[in-house]
Amino acid sequence: MIVRRLLLAAAAALGLLLVSTVSGAGVLATPISFDQYTDATGQHQTQVEPDSFGYGSTIVATFQTGRIFGGGASNIAWATSTDAGQHWTHGVLPGTTINEGGPWARISDPAVAYDPMHNVWMISTLAWGTTSSPLGFPSVILTSRSTDGGHTWQNPVTVSSGPTSVYDKNWITCDTWPSSPFYGNCYTEWDDNSGGNALWMSTSTDGGVTWGPDRQPGGLPSGLGGQPVVQPSGTAVVPYTTGNEIRVFRSMDGGLNWTSSTGVSLVTEHNVGGGLRTSALPSAEVDGAGRVYVVWQDCRFRSGCAQNDIVMSTTTNGYTWTPIVRIPIDETTSTVDHFIPGLAVDRATSDSTARLALGYYYYPVSNCNAATCQLTMGFTSSTDGGATWTPPRQVTGPMNLSWIAATSQGPMVGDYISTSFAGGKAIPVFAIAKPRDAGSFRERAAAAGFGVGGPVTVPVDSKRLFHGRSPRKPLGELPTRH
Secondary structure (H helix, E strand, O other), X not given: OOOEEEEHHHHHHHOOEEEXXXXXXXXXXXXXXXXXXXXXXXXXXXXXXXXXXXEOOEXXXXXXXXXXXXXXXXXXXXXXXXXXXXXXXXXEOOOOEHHHOOOEOEEEEEEEEEEOOOOEEEEEEEEEOOOOOOOOOOEEEEEEEEOOOOOOOOOOEEEEEEOOOOEEEEEEEEOOOOOOOOOOOEEEXXXXXXXXXXXXXXXXXXXXXXXOOOEOOOOOOEOEOOOOEEOOOOOEEEEEEOOOEEEEEEEOOOOXXXXXXXXXXXXXXXXOHHHOOOOOOOEEEEOOOOOEEEEEEEOOOOHHHOOOEEEEEEEOOOOOOOOOEEOOOOOOOOOOEEEEEEEEEOOOOOHHHOOEEEEEEEEOOOOOOOOOOOEEEEEEEEOOOOOEEOOOEEEEEEEOHHHOEOOOOOOEOOOOOEEEEEOOEEEEEEEEEOOOEOOEOOEEEEEOOEEOOOOOOEEOEEOOOOOOOOOOOOOOOOOOOO
């Protein structure tokens, strides 16, 4: 394992990117890791698909490192800051792939959670294949644990094993609410692509050391990209996508039983230019009063579905949802296409004073191709529960698609990105890239810090299209999104 201290004072040496923003201020996008591998399978000096979680002043981020064209990566990397993103340590997970003494050929889909009851940080991953059979199955859902604040990591424990299954899109969360009857429970979600994208859940009550039986929600739903969150009451809420609809299921008994799914909204999606790998996966968070917020990319507010906006719906009970609103990053007459959102909600705030932060990628001009698309990272925030939002800020970019990792489903920065609150700041974590150097990639995980406050001037647009228990459309074939 390699661990390095990254100091902001060493910005020039680390190649930090200071860019102008739409609002006129400067944003320092800080690389927080690098791809250390040289194996023949991965595309090296690439890091993609970050998740993060913040608790107190600590934020832990995790991401693929050494992306493989056909799926997965050489390993999963991590980066930890205990001072709200001012300084970072970083390394890679041990005992996972064959590159770090583990048995698995490939690994993907990292997600991170914290269990304050047991004082354990956890990274959930999906691993599959062996040296003799690197594709498909067997596949496993793994959990790597850290008991020292995210600075060193143990060999992973197995959550679920599928000897003949092709698992996909896992996620993890923990019940962080001391008032909850299930405080300290952690929940892992995944789907089985080889089983019609059947959705599965497992629960740990001992800080991720052991995991309970695989359980399916009522009605045996199928889907992809579930993101469980937990309300202060202990109710776990799991939004996911069927490919054409956002749906949700719940547990009110600590993960012993999971309800049948109900509808949040149908999805209308613009195909992002340049073949960029992206889809309308939900990003979900919860505030201090238990309101759950879900965002995704959607083109319903644009004439002819010519661009995507980031849209949002919320709930207090998990089955009755507010009308869909458009987060007003740009005018509906603009050419800007928005996608791959990562939402954060400050759990110390709630309802009409809830602080929300949103990182996202965008193209300034949606009508572009692989040679002309200008991939850019943006940020906006709200201090009133999403009623109004700050003008957008450019975080980094533009980037050419040839600078980022290639995959069988298009150029990739990640099927998801992440934003988390730590130490009062909103910290998006994302992939940045520079032009290739003699053919070699220069794509790295990075972070930036934002204070959330100040003038909020742009009201949301609302349009009630699909609300509450919307009728379920047939599930289309969902590709694996390793």
